[in-house]
Amino acid sequence: EDQVTQSPEALRLQEGESSSLNCSYTVSGLRGLFWYRQDPGKGPEFLFTLYSAGEEKEKERLKATLTKKESFLHITAPKPEDSATYLCAVQGIYNQGGKLIFGQGTELSVKP
Amino acid sequence: KAGVTQTPRYLIKTRGQQVTLSCSPISGHRSVSWYQQTPGQGLQFLFEYFSETQRNKGNFPGRFSGRQFSNSRSEMNVSTLELGDSALYLCASSPIEGPTQETQYFGPGTRLLVL
Numbered sequence A: 001e002d003q004v005t006q007s008p009e010a011l012r013l014q015e016g017e018s019s020s021l022n023c024s025y026t027v028s029g030l031r032g033l034f035w036y037r038q039d040p041g042k043g044p045e046f047l048f049t050l051y052s053a054g055e056e057k058e059k060e061r062l063k064a065t066l067t068k069k070e071s072f073l074h075i076t077a078p079k080p081e082d083s084a085t086y087l088c089a090v091q092g093i094y095n096q097g098g099k100l101i102f103g104q105g106t107e108l109s110v111k112p
Numbered sequence B: 001k002a003g004v005t006q007t008p009r010y011l012i013k014t015r016g017q018q019v020t021l022s023c024s025p026i027s028g029h030r031s032v033s034w035y036q037q038t039p040g041q042g043l044q045f046l047f048e049y050f051s052e053t054q055r056n057k058g059n060f061p062g063r064f065s066g067r068q069f070s071n072s073r074s075e076m077n078v079s080t081l082e083l084g085d086s087a088l089y090l091c092a093s094s095p096i097e098g099p100t101q102e103t104q105y106f107g108p109g110t111r112l113l114v115l
Helices: none
Strands: A003-007 A010-014 A019-026 A030-038 A045-050 A056-059 A062-066 A070-075 A084-092 A106-111 B005-007 B010-013 B019-024 B031-038 B042-050 B053-057 B064-068 B074-078 B087-094 B110-114
Touching: A003 A084, A010 A019, A019 A030, A019 A084, A030 A070, A045 A056, A045 A062, A070 A084, B005 B087, B010 B019, B019 B087, B019 B110, B031 B074, B042 B064, B042 B074, B074 B087
Parallel strands: A010 A106, B010 B110
Antiparallel strands: A003 A019, A019 A070, A030 A045, A030 A084, A056 A062, A062 A070, A084 A106, B005 B019, B019 B074, B031 B042, B031 B087, B042 B053, B064 B074, B087 B110
């Protein structure tokens, strides 16, 4: 069964203090791994799609990496506006049509 | 391009009633997926539609149903509402074709409260 586990559940950082969020996954053939950001009361906002081990993508202070078993979301010199819940999801190759399997998310708080 | 839109944004219903939620995908996107988000279970897949056909379905009871129209707009229906159906219902669309075909873009959600 496809499964996604994110850690830590919550992370508190000071502004400028870099860190990483972890997403461990089990899937019978990976079609894609996705990172989203979700603010309270809003829908998830797309950040990155990763397809194969070794792939990396960057956007502003965020960098996502992928191995065969896990993905990391690195946050460099975070700002208070980076505070949100970060969600990781996978889609397996045997799942025709949609069906993202989500982790429980990491709630990030960045204090000034 | 305009993003995914969902209506209504908020709903209050009582047990036993039924509810219909609507989703308009990003222009040109032909696949629409629905998810339920609760604090305890997180985001869970309900079903996906492409070209008016349901291609995949999650582990939800038959009270949850959906459909897609020829313009790719989609609706989901929940009959005989239960207290546990209180949740944020999210719709997501994806292009199906091109380099980002699998990426799903989410709408703002419909917050359903069942009393």
